[in-house]
Amino acid sequence: MTKERVGFVGLGLMGRGMARNILKKGWPLAVLAHRSRTAVEALVAEGATEVSSARALAESCDVIVLCVTGSPEVAAVVDGPEGLASAGKPLVIIDCSTSDPAQTMALASRLTERGITLIDAPLSRTPKDAEAGTLDVMVGGAPEIVARVRPIIDCFAGRVVETGPTGTGHTIKLLNNFLAMGYATLYSEALALGAKAGLSPQVFDQVIRGGRMDCGFYQTFFKYVLERDRNAHQFAIRNALKDMTYLAGFAAASEFANPLGAAVRNSFAGAVGAGKAEDYVPMLSDFIAEANGVSLVPKD
Template identity: 40%
Template sequence: MADPYKIGFIGLGLMGEGMATCIVKAGHRLTVTANRNRAPVDRLVAAGAAEADTPAAVARDSDFVVVCVATAEQVDAIVTGPDGILSAAHPGLTVIDCTTSHPDVTRRVAGACSAAGVSYMDAPLARTPTEAWEGRLNIMAGADDAVLERARPVLSLFAENIFHIGPVGSGHALKLINNFLSIGAATLTVEAALAARSLGVDHRKLFEVCSAGGANSAMFQAVMPWILDGDDTKMRFSIANARKDMGYLKSLAEKARLPATVLPAVSATLEAATSGGAGDDYIPKLYNFALNSKA
């Protein structure tokens, strides 16, 4: 292969560890840093990655730094904070933000990067941790053409499809809309299952009929296995993360004065579940929270 890329990776969660493992397996130089959980770092170091102690140290030894964390606030701190990426800015450095983030924060962080001579793009992800480990994610890229083309070989290490959405911030905006469609369908499935239970309709008949018709969806197929058989692994996305994403989109809708009726309802459902202690549960378990609340 051509000379290996020097890539940093910050955020080794459900998606990040698989993505970073794809980079190491492809033979590129990878530098990682620990966040809350050391185990993924130890596994990656054993596979050939180097470890650094701060985002600045990661950036210092990288030409590309992938950030894949939970919130816009974390991205801001990682890039612009003390010992952040920009404190080790150097010519040619590109930040690839794979977080599901707030577009307003994205554009502000991108401006700070530009002022420091660093390229930045938003590159939020679609698909699941399974595809992350297989290098088959979808990416919604917000970047100018030159930055995207420079980053494309790196993105291709863990992505099957790269969609160029538009300028910086547009990838994150579309990701939030995408998640609204997915999370909205999941919460609707939960409510439909509660209605079936209350009206004496067998859940397996609900599943059988809806799976064969227009009511079927990927989210219906992801949520119903939990309700039927206690399997919550088909949608490994936490209620708290869903609440965060819908909160970001709700703030954008309010700022733009967009008409919205479904979004506030979905957001309120997730807020109640998170406040009620279910935030760390995967979304299919919204059914249990709603059932207990109803009782």
């Protein structure tokens, strides 16, 4: 069976591992530089083809995987003057970003009129899982389209959950990130309050680790807190704020009171306002601690 030609945009922390797995598992792959050339050059050396524009990518491919930041970036790649849609040919676009569900559904509706099908397939887990091909993927789309592209998604996924129509993948992803960023905020405030009372992060960890409140997110968060490993959880605070802002919009559109979401968002907004946008999420703990006049770093 001839494999469909796959294009990839967004070769960042997650995307480069995903694209490499698609290529390693035998799919013809074309790539477009988005922010950095490092991953593009590595993939070309491994057998991928580079193209110069989103339009050229669409012209040479059947299925396009997007792994960019959010809705504005997706719209720019798809609807821009030299965007994917400008090629004027049928395509399936797999949007692996974390986007606003309302914007995803509106874009999908517009693209249908042009013979392009958009499905949402946001991700969970870490860049290490992207490299290993063991990401969790939440897929929203028509069953027949999901079945068509499932072999491509399986290249980088360890677990796939089909969530329903297009837009439901991005909805459940926002709820997933609400839980994760909620944990980050809780951990940060609990650590700072503990430090005020003279309790170290090490003592905190001895109580939590291995108990009912332990989880994978806790472990990567505390790998930074305890070991100061900046790369333990590579998800930027600016992206956390972006996702919680999408959640606020989703709640407002649903006429749903979301006070906890507002509190979580404000924690990240405060960090971004203080110049911490490019820090990773576990570093929120330092921001909260410093704002309360304590430090989580052991004294020499």
